[in-house]
Amino acid sequence: MATAKPNISIVSETSAAPSRGQAPYGAESVSASDLTSQEKATRRRVVDAQNISLTFETADGRVDALSNVNLQVADGEFVSFIGPSGCGKTTMLRVIADLQQPTSGTLLVNGMTAEQARLARAYGYVFQAPALFPWRTIEKNLKLPLEIMGYSEFEQQQRVQRYLSMVNLTGFERKFPWQLSGGMQQRVSIARALSFDPALLLMDEPFGALDEIVRDHLNEQLLHLWKSTGKTVLFVTHSIPEAVFLSTKIVVMSPRPGRIIDVIECDLPTDRSLEIRETPEFMKVAQRVRNGLRAGHSYDE
Amino acid sequence: MDPRKLRLGFLLATVAVALAFVFAPAAQAAPLLARPVAAGLCAGAALLLLLAAWLGDIRSILPGLIASLASGSASLLLLHDPAVAGEASVGFWAIVIACWVSAALCVINLATVRNLRRERLRVIDIAVPLLFGATVFYLWEVGVRGFGVPPVLLPSPSAAAARFAASLPILAGDFVQTFIRGVLIGYVVGCGAGLLVAILAHRFDFLGRGLLPLGNFFSALPLVGIAPIMVMWFGFDWPSKAAVVVLITFFPMLVNAIAGLSAAGHIERDLMRSYAASHSQSLSKLYLPAALPFIFNALKINATLALIGAIVAEFFGTPTQGIGFRISTEAGRMAIDMVWAEIALAALAGMAFYGFVALAERATTFWHPSYRT
Amino acid sequence: MTSSALALPARSSRTWTQHPLVARYAPVVTMVAALIAIWYVAAVAMNWSLVRDGFEREETPYTTSDILSGTMDAERPLLPAPHQVVNAFLDGVFGYPPLAPRSLVYHALVTLSATVLGFVLGALFGIALALMIVHSRVLERSLLPWIICSQMVPVLALAPIFIVVLGALGLHGLLPKSIISAYLCFFPIAIGMVKGLTSPEPLQLELMRTWSATPRQVLWKLRWPASVPYLFASLKVAVTISLVGAIVAELPTGAEAGIGARLLSGSYYGQTVQLWAALVTAAVLASGLIGIVGLIERSVARHMGAH
Numbered sequence: 013m014a015t016a017k018p019n020i021s022i023v024s025e026t027s028a029a030p031s032r033g034q035a036p037y038g039a040e041s042v043s044a045s046d047l048t049s050q051e052k053a054t055r056r057r058v059v060d061a062q063n064i065s066l067t068f069e070t071a072d073g074r075v076d077a078l079s080n081v082n083l084q085v086a087d088g089e090f091v092s093f094i095g096p097s098g099c100g101k102t103t104m105l106r107v108i109a110d111l112q113q114p115t116s117g118t119l120l121v122n123g124m125t126a127e128q129a130r131l132a133r134a135y136g137y138v139f140q141a142p143a144l145f146p147w148r149t150i151e152k153n154l155k156l157p158l159e160i161m162g163y164s165e166f167e168q169q170q171r172v173q174r175y176l177s178m179v180n181l182t183g184f185e186r187k188f189p190w191q192l193s194g195g196m197q198q199r200v201s202i203a204r205a206l207s208f209d210p211a212l213l214l215m216d217e218p219f220g221a222l223d224e225i226v227r228d229h230l231n232e233q234l235l236h237l238w239k240s241t242g243k244t245v246l247f248v249t250h251s252i253p254e255a256v257f258l259s260t261k262i263v264v265m266s267p268r269p270g271r272i273i274d275v276i277e278c279d280l281p282t283d284r285s286l287e288i289r290e291t292p293e294f295m296k297v298a299q300r301v302r303n304g305l306r307a308g309h310s311y312d313e
Numbered sequence: 314m315d316p317r318k319l320r321l322g323f324l325l326a327t328v329a330v331a332l333a334f335v336f337a338p339a340a341q342a343a344p345l346l347a348r349p350v351a352a353g354l355c356a357g358a359a360l361l362l363l364l365a366a367w368l369g370d371i372r373s374i375l376p377g378l379i380a381s382l383a384s385g386s387a388s389l390l391l392l393h394d395p396a397v398a399g400e401a402s403v404g405f406w407a408i409v410i411a412c413w414v415s416a417a418l419c420v421i422n423l424a425t426v427r428n429l430r431r432e433r434l435r436v437i438d439i440a441v442p443l444l445f446g447a448t449v450f451y452l453w454e455v456g457v458r459g460f461g462v463p464p465v466l467l468p469s470p471s472a473a474a475a476r477f478a479a480s481l482p483i484l485a486g487d488f489v490q491t492f493i494r495g496v497l498i499g500y501v502v503g504c505g506a507g508l509l510v511a512i513l514a515h516r517f518d519f520l521g522r523g524l525l526p527l528g529n530f531f532s533a534l535p536l537v538g539i540a541p542i543m544v545m546w547f548g549f550d551w552p553s554k555a556a557v558v559v560l561i562t563f564f565p566m567l568v569n570a571i572a573g574l575s576a577a578g579h580i581e582r583d584l585m586r587s588y589a590a591s592h593s594q595s596l597s598k599l600y601l602p603a604a605l606p607f608i609f610n611a612l613k614i615n616a617t618l619a620l621i622g623a624i625v626a627e628f629f630g631t632p633t634q635g636i637g638f639r640i641s642t643e644a645g646r647m648a649i650d651m652v653w654a655e656i657a658l659a660a661l662a663g664m665a666f667y668g669f670v671a672l673a674e675r676a677t678t679f680w681h682p683s684y685r686t
Numbered sequence: 687m688t689s690s691a692l693a694l695p696a697r698s699s700r701t702w703t704q705h706p707l708v709a710r711y712a713p714v715v716t717m718v719a720a721l722i723a724i725w726y727v728a729a730v731a732m733n734w735s736l737v738r739d740g741f742e743r744e745e746t747p748y749t750t751s752d753i754l755s756g757t758m759d760a761e762r763p764l765l766p767a768p769h770q771v772v773n774a775f776l777d778g779v780f781g782y783p784p785l786a787p788r789s790l791v792y793h794a795l796v797t798l799s800a801t802v803l804g805f806v807l808g809a810l811f812g813i814a815l816a817l818m819i820v821h822s823r824v825l826e827r828s829l830l831p832w833i834i835c836s837q838m839v840p841v842l843a844l845a846p847i848f849i850v851v852l853g854a855l856g857l858h859g860l861l862p863k864s865i866i867s868a869y870l871c872f873f874p875i876a877i878g879m880v881k882g883l884t885s886p887e888p889l890q891l892e893l894m895r896t897w898s899a900t901p902r903q904v905l906w907k908l909r910w911p912a913s914v915p916y917l918f919a920s921l922k923v924a925v926t927i928s929l930v931g932a933i934v935a936e937l938p939t940g941a942e943a944g945i946g947a948r949l950l951s952g953s954y955y956g957q958t959v960q961l962w963a964a965l966v967t968a969a970v971l972a973s974g975l976i977g978i979v980g981l982i983e984r985s986v987a988r989h990m991g992a993h
Contacts, residue, residue, distance in 0.1 A: 111583050130589050137587040143580045146680040147602045156598065160590045188680060424824040438827065445828035466851055523713030527721075533922075533976055534969050535930040537842075538945075541953030541961055546764065621840040628846070628937045629953060637843065641937075644846040647854075652847050660839040667838035 057120075058212060058244045059085035059108055064117035066103055066270075076269030077103045078114065083263065083272065087211075090238055090245045092255035093263045094301060095308070100270025101248045101263075105214050108246065109137055122211060133161060135212035136205030140220055142197035144189040144204075150176075151185035154204050161208055175203040178237060195226040202234070206241065213245045219254070228286055231257055235284060252305075253289055256280075256297045264301055266308020274304035316369040322418045323366035323377065329411035330359040330384060336404035342396035345404060354387040355408060362415060371426065377419045378444075384412040385451055392458045399461025409455050416448045468650040477654040483639070484658050491636040492662050494551040495623035499558025504615055506559070507566025508608065514567075515574040515600065516592065525571055532564040540626035554626045554635070561622040562615040566608070573607025574600045606681050609674040616666045624659060722768055726758075729767040733757035736764060766959045774963035787943070790967050796944040798971060800860055800932040804867020805925055811868065812875030812924075813917075819876070820883040820909070821901065830880065836873055844869075845934050863944075867931040871924035878920025882913025911990065918983040925975045933968065945971070 066078040078100045085091050093101035106112040107119065110126035121129035129135065136157075144153045151172055158168045176182050179199040189197055198218055205213060219227045235258060238245055249255050255262050256278060264274040278297050280288060288294055333355055337344045345352050361380035365373035388408045391397050397405060424441050426434075450470050456462070457469040464472060477484065514521035540557050547553035577599050585595045627637025636659050643651040737756035741748040758767040766774075778790030785792050815833075819825050845866050852862040886908050894904045936946030945968050952961030 106583075109587055111586060130587065133589060135587070137584065139580045139584070141580055143578070143584050145581070145599070145602065147605075147678075157588045160585075160588045160594050160598070190680070190682075420828055421824045424827040441827045442829075442831035446832060465854060519713050519716070521713075523715075523717035526714050527717055530973065533926050534972050535926065535933055537930060538933060538949055538965050538968050541949055542958075542965075544953065545956075545958065617838055617840065621842045624840050624843045625934055628934065629950070640843055641846050644850045647850065649847065649851070656843060656847070659843050663838045663840055664835060 055086040055088065057084055058087050058089075058122060059083060059246070060120040061104075061108070062118045064104070064107060064114045064119060066100075066107065066112065066114045078107070079269035079271045081117070081270070081272055085244060085246065085261075087244055088242055089261055090247065090259045091261045091263060092259040093246070093248045093265060094250060094252065094255045095265035095305065096250065096267060098270070099265040099267040099308075101265050102216055103270065104265075105216055105246060105248050109135060109214050111137075133157075133208060134210055135214050136208070136210040138198075138201050138205045138213070138215040138218045140217045142189065142194070142201040144197055144200060146189055148188075149185065150181070150187050150189065150192070150200055153189065153200060154207055157204060157208050163208070171207045175207045176200075178206070178240075179203045179233065193226075195222050195230060198222065198230065199233070202237070206237075206243075211244060213243045215245065215247045217248050217250065220250075227254070232286060234258065239282060252298050252301050256294060256301065257284060257286075257289060262297070262301055264304035264308065266305065268309075271308075273308040274300075276300055276304070319373065319418060319422065320366045320369045322414055323362050323369075323373065326380070326411040326414040326418075327359050327362040327366065329407045329414070330355050330362065332407040333404050333411070336407065337402070338391050338394075338405040338408075339397040339400045339402050341400070342391075342394055348391070351387045351390045354383045354390070358383040358387070358411065358415075362411070365415070365418075371422060374419050374422050377415045377422075381412050381416040381419065384408050384415070388412060388455055392455065398458050401459035405459060409452075409459070413448065413452060416444065416451075420444050420448070465647050465649055468653055473650050473653040473657065476650040477657055480651065480654060483634075484654065486634045487636045487639050487655065488658060488662065490551060490631075490634045491554070491623050491627065492620070492666075495554035495626070495635070496558055496619045496666075498551075499555035499623065500562055500615060500619045502555070503559035503562030503619070504566045504612060507563045507611070508570050510563075511567050511570030511574060512596065514571055515596075521571060525568065528564050528567040528571070532568055536561045536564075537622055537625045540629040543626070544630050549630055549632050551635075554623045554631070557626040558619045558622045561618050565614050565618065566611040569607045569611035569614075570604060573604030576607060577603040605678050606674075606683075609670070609678060612670050613667060613674070616670050617663060620659065620663050620666065725765075725768050729763065729765045730754065730757045732764040733760050736760060736762075761959075762956050763958055766962050770959055771962045771966060774959045775966045778963050778967070790948075790963060793943055793945055793948050793964070794967050794971055797929070797932050797936070797946065797968075800863035800935065800944070801867055801925070801929045801971075801975070803860065804864035804869075804931060805871055805928040807864060807868035808871035808924060808928065809875050809921065812872040812920075813879055815872070815876045816879030816883060817905075819880055821905075833873060833876055837877070841870055841873070842931065842934055845931065845937070849935060863932050863935040866935045867928040870931040871928045874927065875917075875920045875924050878916045878923075879913055882916030883909045885916065886912045914986060914990065918979065918986075921983075922976050922979050925979055926972055929968070929972055929975065 061081060061083040064078055064081040064083075065076070068075040068077055077098075081100070081104060083104070093104060095101050103112065107114050108121060108126060110130040119126050122132075122134050124132065124134075144150075145156065148156065154172045154175065155168045158171060163171070172185065173182070176185065179202060181196060181199055181203070184192065184196070184200075189200070192200070202215075202218070205215075219230050222230070231254060238258075247255075247258060259278055260282075262274075262276040262278055263272055264276065265271065266273050276297065280293060280297070334345050334352075345355060358380040361376040361383070365376040365380065368376070388405065391405055391408070392401075420441055423437055423444070426437060454469045454471055457467055468476075510524070514524050537557065539560055540553070543553040543556040547556055581599055581603070582595075585599055590598070624635075624637035624640070627635045628641050631638040636655050639655045640652050643649075643655070734753060734757055737753050737760055738748075740756070740760075741753070757763070759770065760766075763770070775790065778788070782789035782791075784795075815829075819830055848866050848869075849862050852858075852865065883905075890908060890912075891904070894908055899907070933944070933946035933949070936944040937950055945964050948964035948967075949961060952958070952964060
């Protein structure tokens, strides 16, 4: 596994001052490996965003949270969004989830509008906080989306067992959320998001509130989960190592206005363990991300 | 508590009991030594107080308590003597003081205990106020009977209790009229209506924003004043009282329920939206459970308000029974012990009602952080 | 995180309906207007048969519009129309010299004096009790449970006894009423203050300890300022209870002056409009008292650095 040199293809060169709003990359990669790009081109597009813009009216004037964002995500990818606070990464995720509406641009999720996708229950959302209902046991919390979506009692029970074991929390069905640690609660939240088999998993800084050791552990578990379920994952984070470790594609964003600076294809082998974070290939990608952040003035002010 | 002060206190109590043997309980009454039972009790109390003084720490609580009991019973026995009751003097009051000081020392000693296991601390938490209350009642009793306070002014607890026991049928009738018919029905209708309107106000934002300030305004008004109007509309009997209770309980429930329904967190609301849940699904699975602490807050407030409202509404006119009616008529007739019996009934009903709601709250909102600290 | 409510819609111009002032007051104004409209309709409906029977008894010819106008102007209506109440109120306030027995101002002052006196006494006593409870563990464990229990007891029902007993002792008029008001409002103030005085976090108390602050200094510099919001919240509740107490205290002895007395006489003699005018007066008093407490609270809060 460690012998083959991983093939890191960097899709675009970032210019020092990217033109306003344009994500300087195309759908095709310019790497040496054409086989990979062909494979990529034939995979279904789960998210297709064209020129998404979102402007807020605040007390201090207008804020361009998103400015002409273009993004394509293919089936089965693990895409990380990284950038400082206010760069629009959470906003982009919420727009895809139809939790917020863009002021202009088109968006197709699974070939439908975002709202249709939401009504068709096409994605599961994991928030920064576990958002478990304190009056329900863990079991009942997992059943919440299933009850809403009308699954039978038998089906609900089956899924609860399956997804709890997937996050290694079998035996905690009768406990209440406050009896679990933060990391365990977040795992339950992830299991809940998966319980109705959505095609897409949207995660908004899910591990931000946890300490580093728990975070590492959960990163490993998440990767394992992704490989075994084959879902498309959109993951927002502001940790560079986390983004590089988890993803197949890293979208670097910057604020004022919120836009994509760079999209980095990361071809580290999918069988990653935490040790890969010390390899020079990993460092190169991380450096790439850092350059992108610096180019977007993310380290200023 | 400082052991020296404790010892001093118990010694003082002992001296007081000793004084009781020297001075007669009342000007015209036989001395203590002529009364075998009372004298025996006082002697026993004195010995126990000496023991408590000698021990001087937490172990002195038990002998102190028994001494209080003994001296208290002695004083009550003495009151049976018509020569003593109403004319009590030094000998009698010495016993009372001994009992009081001893009980007070036990209360103080218990209250300052800190490092015990949790179950024992719980017992103390209940024992201290009970002991305190018992002392107050004791002092009330001996004060009224010893000084000969006219029963019109202030009856003794025993007289009020006797009257209570003797008037159970009347009390039962009043209870049903006021509590079962007036309070309960009004409470259920008022709280139910308040909750329903709050749910509507939550659904239609415009309604909510308009009703909330109005609800706050009306909760502050003296709504008991509406009673005469209700009597005009619904007659003298219980429906008018129930109507007053409905109005009184409606607004606190409305205000609290609206606050509770908006208490669900932002993230949880987005979660329901991501599930494409219908409004009624969100209501039953998120908004209502999250609002329960607020709803129960209103239910507890309303429990007291409802009872007050019904009783005061009866001050304005009621056919022939009801707690408020009985209080005002018996007060007019100067039958104060009956009034106290009715007040005791109202107090018991109020505490039972509130306690019931509090228990229901505990059962349904056990998950709230305030129970977990 | 910004919410979707803040995001601009596709068009960026705003109509007058979204003007902040309109958005803020429109709902309340609409509700009030709706309530008044419902009131009028109810007045017509409830007074209809009354007025029609009146006409029949007098055997005068009448039309529907006669009945309609009659319902809104009846002498002893079941439900007076809003303008009737307003007229009676204004008449009572401005139509008589302030100290005349028929002036609402006179009655309001009588009740208000008992309310304010009772409120002040109750507040002082309640705050004193709270201070004692916070500093004495003994009092806290023996007395506080009884105070909490007393919240569940309908204390207002004691009003008649008080009046009668104090009357037998020779105390009439203002003093018994204010004692009742004081008795009613000192409990919520005591409990509110206890909550407030014990509200400082353990962290802040430990900080005071590192400075070897005496209990008195802790009280003045930490506990007292921390309890101000709780104090004002309970003062607002207490002032309304005090008003209710003063009104109810006027009932048992059939007092002649005061809002409660007006309510009673209005109900005895079937003077509905007088009754409603007295109620409006009580409402105005209550709002006024709360408003005053609120103003004091706001100036104190500004003084203490709130925004």
